[in-house]
Amino acid sequence: MESLLMLHAVAAVCAPWLAARLGRTSLVLLAVAPGAAFCYTIWLGVRGLPARESTPWAPALGLELSFRADPLAVLMMSLVTGVGVLVLVYSARYFPEGDEGLGRYGGAMVAFAGSMLGLVSADDLLLLYVFWELTTVFSYLLIGHDPESRMSRQAAMKALSITTAGGLAMLAGFVLAGQAAGTYRISAIVADPPAAGPAAVVLVLAGALAKSAIFPFSTWLPAAMAAPTPVSAYLHAAAMVKAGVYLLARLGPAFGDVTVWRAVAVPLGAVTMLLGGWRALRETDLKRLLAFGTVSQLGFLTVLFGMGNAGAALAGVGLLAAHGLFKAALFLVVGIVDHAAGTRDLDRLSGVGRSMPWVCAVAVLAGLSMAGVPPLAGFAAKEAALESVLDDPIVLAAVVLGSALTAAYTLRFLWGAFAAKPGVAANPVHRVPAAMSGPAALLSALGLLLAPLAAWYGGAMSGYTGTFHDPGHRTHLTLWAGFSAPLLLSAAALAGGVVLFLVRGPVIRAGTALHVFDTGRLFWAVIRGLDRFAVQATGFHQRGSVPDYLLLTLAAAAGVGMFSAAYGGLPRPGLPVVAWQRPEQPFAAVLIVAAAALALWARAYILQALVIGLTGYGTALLFLAHGSPDLALTQFLAETLSLVIFALVLRRLPIDPVRGRLPFLFRLGLGLAVGVAVTGAGMLAMAARDGRPVGLLMAPAAQEAGARNIVSALILDIRAWDTLGESTVLVVLTLGVTSLVFLRRRSYHIEPSGAGAAAARRTHWLAATLPRGQRAIAFEVVARLTFHTVLLLSVFLLFVGHSGVGGGFAGGIVAGLAITVRYLAGGRDELATAVPVHAGVLMGAGLTLSAGTALIGLLFGRAALEMLATDVSVPLIGHLHLSTGLLFDVGVYVSVIGMVQDVLRGLGAELDRQIDAGENA
Numbered sequence: 001m002e003s004l005l006m007l008h009a010v011a012a013v014c015a016p017w018l019a020a021r022l023g024r025t026s027l028v029l030l031a032v033a034p035g036a037a038f039c040y041t042i043w044l045g046v047r048g049l050p051a052r053e054s055t056p057w058a059p060a061l062g063l064e065l066s067f068r069a070d071p072l073a074v075l076m077m078s079l080v081t082g083v084g085v086l087v088l089v090y091s092a093r094y095f096p097e098g099d100e101g102l103g104r105y106g107g108a109m110v111a112f113a114g115s116m117l118g119l120v121s122a123d124d125l126l127l128l129y130v131f132w133e134l135t136t137v138f139s140y141l142l143i144g145h146d147p148e149s150r151m152s153r154q155a156a157m158k159a160l161s162i163t164t165a166g167g168l169a170m171l172a173g174f175v176l177a178g179q180a181a182g183t184y185r186i187s188a189i190v191a192d193p194p195a196a197g198p199a200a201v202v203l204v205l206a207g208a209l210a211k212s213a214i215f216p217f218s219t220w221l222p223a224a225m226a227a228p229t230p231v232s233a234y235l236h237a238a239a240m241v242k243a244g245v246y247l248l249a250r251l252g253p254a255f256g257d258v259t260v261w262r263a264v265a266v267p268l269g270a271v272t273m274l275l276g277g278w279r280a281l282r283e284t285d286l287k288r289l290l291a292f293g294t295v296s297q298l299g300f301l302t303v304l305f306g307m308g309n310a311g312a313a314l315a316g317v318g319l320l321a322a323h324g325l326f327k328a329a330l331f332l333v334v335g336i337v338d339h340a341a342g343t344r345d346l347d348r349l350s351g352v353g354r355s356m357p358w359v360c361a362v363a364v365l366a367g368l369s370m371a372g373v374p375p376l377a378g379f380a381a382k383e384a385a386l387e388s389v390l391d392d393p394i395v396l397a398a399v400v401l402g403s404a405l406t407a408a409y410t411l412r413f414l415w416g417a418f419a420a421k422p423g424v425a426a427n428p429v430h431r432v433p434a435a436m437s438g439p440a441a442l443l444s445a446l447g448l449l450l451a452p453l454a455a456w457y458g459g460a461m462s463g464y465t466g467t468f469h470d471p472g473h474r475t476h477l478t479l480w481a482g483f484s485a486p487l488l489l490s491a492a493a494l495a496g497g498v499v500l501f502l503v504r505g506p507v508i509r510a511g512t513a514l515h516v517f518d519t520g521r522l523f524w525a526v527i528r529g530l531d532r533f534a535v536q537a538t539g540f541h542q543r544g545s546v547p548d549y550l551l552l553t554l555a556a557a558a559g560v561g562m563f564s565a566a567y568g569g570l571p572r573p574g575l576p577v578v579a580w581q582r583p584e585q586p587f588a589a590v591l592i593v594a595a596a597a598l599a600l601w602a603r604a605y606i607l608q609a610l611v612i613g614l615t616g617y618g619t620a621l622l623f624l625a626h627g628s629p630d631l632a633l634t635q636f637l638a639e640t641l642s643l644v645i646f647a648l649v650l651r652r653l654p655i656d657p658v659r660g661r662l663p664f665l666f667r668l669g670l671g672l673a674v675g676v677a678v679t680g681a682g683m684l685a686m687a688a689r690d691g692r693p694v695g696l697l698m699a700p701a702a703q704e705a706g707a708r709n710i711v712s713a714l715i716l717d718i719r720a721w722d723t724l725g726e727s728t729v730l731v732v733l734t735l736g737v738t739s740l741v742f743l744r745r746r747s748y749h750i751e752p753s754g755a756g757a758a759a760a761r762r763t764h765w766l767a768a769t770l771p772r773g774q775r776a777i778a779f780e781v782v783a784r785l786t787f788h789t790v791l792l793l794s795v796f797l798l799f800v801g802h803s804g805v806g807g808g809f810a811g812g813i814v815a816g817l818a819i820t821v822r823y824l825a826g827g828r829d830e831l832a833t834a835v836p837v838h839a840g841v842l843m844g845a846g847l848t849l850s851a852g853t854a855l856i857g858l859l860f861g862r863a864a865l866e867m868l869a870t871d872v873s874v875p876l877i878g879h880l881h882l883s884t885g886l887l888f889d890v891g892v893y894v895s896v897i898g899m900v901q902d903v904l905r906g907l908g909a910e911l912d913r914q915i916d917a918g919e920n921a
Helices: 001-030 032-047 070-094 102-121 124-141 148-180 186-191 196-210 220-226 228-236 238-254 259-280 286-306 309-340 357-371 377-388 393-418 434-449 450-462 485-502 504-514 517-541 544-569 586-602 604-625 629-650 662-686 694-704 710-718 721-742 754-763 778-801 808-826 828-834 839-859 884-921
Strands: 051-058 064-067 869-874 880-884
Touching: 001 032, 001 070, 001 102, 032 070, 032 259, 032 869, 064 070, 064 102, 064 124, 064 357, 070 102, 070 228, 070 238, 070 309, 070 434, 070 604, 102 228, 102 839, 102 880, 124 186, 124 220, 124 228, 124 238, 124 517, 148 186, 148 196, 148 220, 186 238, 196 238, 196 259, 220 228, 220 286, 220 309, 228 238, 228 309, 238 259, 238 286, 238 485, 238 517, 238 710, 259 286, 259 393, 286 309, 286 377, 286 393, 309 377, 309 393, 309 434, 309 450, 309 485, 357 377, 357 393, 357 434, 377 393, 377 450, 393 485, 393 504, 434 450, 434 710, 485 504, 544 662, 586 604, 604 629, 629 710, 629 808, 694 710, 721 839, 721 884, 778 884, 808 828, 808 884, 839 884, 880 884
Parallel strands: none
Antiparallel strands: 051 064, 869 880
């Protein structure tokens, strides 16, 4: 399974490249990924179920990549992959040649297919949530495929807002359920349901109902019809909207007995079924008609899986399969009609059935299955559904009425798309390629060919339905169960549908008269209200004043300290208070306090920067006194680089600092209060410790990792996830800061120009472009002579970091300082000559290398970011200890160099350019 998901990810990344070279034919090539997954799904079904795969991800947190294939999962995997292949083949002729969005569409579609594949096969609640949100993101991209269309953008935003809100609620429910069960393994929760409580069940239902567009969350699905038709056929018929229904089906055996499960799911499902079918009768756009029909069918599925018993679940899985086939086929037919006739407005379509008889036949076959007419798969599923709810008259009445509405809007669809209408000229149509009609015909035919296998299918799904504790009403999933009550009710529903279609005029007028409010307008009214409230709240609290923000932060810190002292009490008598642990600490503390005091009286920005830097150097001395040379070295280097950056920024600021608005004594008192609170909390925490310090466990852990440097082992082996996250945050922060400093978008690459460019072409010597009065020849020569030596030193620190003082971060800063010296000596053109690679490339390559290290462990069947190591002997060099930790550290090294380069280009080179532009103006 992991290999298949990786295949989808690689295909999605390569999609733009393939589209640029192969055009729309690339979509057929991209179909290989879901095609391989479909073959794997069939192989699983033949081999036998259930099948399970599990790979440790973060063992210490109990997280793992756990996948499980049972009959329900195989059903959904078949729909997701099989329909995905057909939709991609269809798309290869749906989009015009040369469409600029082909690469974006192909990548998002394949990525969405992979996300759905992971969602339906995940056997861990948290892993399922990850794939759940990935489907939300990719559906947002697919619905908003046309970025120039306001309707597409709004529809994508609506789908994203509603489904994301439901997903967050669902995550809270997952956490409650997982904590109650003591595990997040779905199969374990289903086998032994926890007493999670109604709150967890309601939260999970909120996510499922929002994803499947159940009332009151139905508004996003019809709006999503702004997406291209293949997107609608896949996301809104076979894949995304089924995710919520799938979750109900998956967790039904665990929570179906909970009262609130049925009390919420069944009524809302019934209301959705009726309202969606009623609204479909009023639509004139064929896609929107099918969209409201999908909402109705999703409500039907929610009723069945919300019943929480085996009989209804059997009918549910039957309808789940049938709906995926006929609804995807009908959406593809709409695309064919729109492509051939130039419209999908049923009031403007006429005589298309005569011009396209084969397409009409495909639509009729799929439509009859949707209406529940024998001998099609939809009929067998509807019969089973009616049989499963015979014991509940209210639900039975809702299902019969909903089935009548389904038959009515099916007839309206077929009549509107293909019938010859009086007074409406026949639409001229053009030939449709087989790549478009073939997928729709195959899906439609499967509804007929698989119907006789309904009984076998019901037996195959017994592995799933047998997990329910409540058997419910005895239900048969078969093509013919004899003359029975369900058959009579089904016939009555079909007859009612015919009547509703024949009197569609009064029905439409009645629906329009009873229409109270537009849910779309209500949604956007709520969004606009939230936007206004957010703007007002932000304007009240965030006024753009950094001193104000700092004042609030420091006041809060001091307030927490005073609150703790007032209500928590002072330290109990006899509690030892440790002033210092080493004799070197008081001397470093005096240096830090003196530097801080000097900063209060400094009257120039540059002097303030220097004395504040002394506090950083004093902190480095404290690290050194505690026997942490790695931290001390990193602190020294980072502080030095920070001083240089301060100096670069201060060039554009006045020499004298702006006088503070608050009185000096107030600021001094606040600073002392914060210092006392933080220092006192730290001292008391150290004195009150009654457990064994975790630091004592680091030495054995480092030895086990093959590292003689405890700090390096901690960063690279013990907490590699934290280090990866911190590196990512630093990169994002760097990009954010350098982007916000200037309004001008800095997407260019600074290259030598003018005299600097000529100098760079003539010689490899310093390409300085500083004004003649600012050049220092001695500094230029020293910078040039020491540059490569310092770079070698940085590489040395990188490689010895696992066993001595150094590491990727320290080495990267040393290399950054070397680049900084080159810039200070020669200016922006010298910076471009020293580092010819774009900063974004360096940061991206570094993060990719660090993150890619996680895959190495997975490829060898180990945990993600589990560092693999080996010892080798090299002639003339000796013993070498090699590990994937070195690759991880190289990624950090390259990322740091990229960050330094980006800062120098943003705060240095760009400022130089602005200064030159201002002087020449």
